Amino acid sequence: MITNQWLEKRRHGLETIKANQFADYLKNSGANTHCLSCGSAELVPAQTTRFPELTGDPETLTPDELAAELEEHGDFVSYRFLRCYYVDAGDGLIGAFDCQFQVACKNCGFVSRHLASKVLGWLEKDKDIGLK
Numbered sequence: 001m002i003t004n005q006w007l008e009k010r011r012h013g014l015e016t017i018k019a020n021q022f023a024d025y026l027k028n029s030g031a032n033t034h035c036l037s038c039g040s041a042e043l044v045p046a047q048t049t050r051f052p053e054l055t056g057d058p059e060t061l062t063p064d065e066l067a068a069e070l071e072e073h074g075d076f077v078s079y080r081f082l083r084c085y086y087v088d089a090g091d092g093l094i095g096a097f098d099c100q101f102q103v104a105c106k107n108c109g110f111v112s113r114h115l116a117s118k119v120l121g122w123l124e125k126d127k128d129i130g131l132k
């Protein structure tokens with residue numbers, strides 16, 4: 001398990017960003033919405049299913065545990081978040097450059113990455129100034 005102060009302050013925020021928020025961020029930042037390799041517009045972000053209230057990884061739950069979580073928390077679909085990839089630079093520390101979101105091209109498979117901390121920073125600033 002990766003731990004450090006920088007990450008622990010932001011982990012919840014980084015791991016609960018939804019695809020539509022990421023799309024808003026990309027639009028706002030002027031990012032290219034086409035594949036940089038083949039030019040296709042069919043880009044998909046890597047996502048995962050997570051229950052915000054849980055500290056563990058829901059993908060490791062038994063079917064019975066999962067059923068209990070669904071009973072308690074409701075709609076499964078509403079808990080889809082972007083998958084945050086942690087890059088291990090070998091020093092055991094995770095910082096702003098080490099948390100990334102991946103976008104894959106459905107046509108050619110080219111993968112591009114965005115710093116998750118930039119997306120989170122934009123969303124938090126956005127909240128502060130009362131937009132949305």
Ligand SMILES: [Zn+2]
Nearest residue numbers: 035038105108
């Ligand atoms: Zn492509």
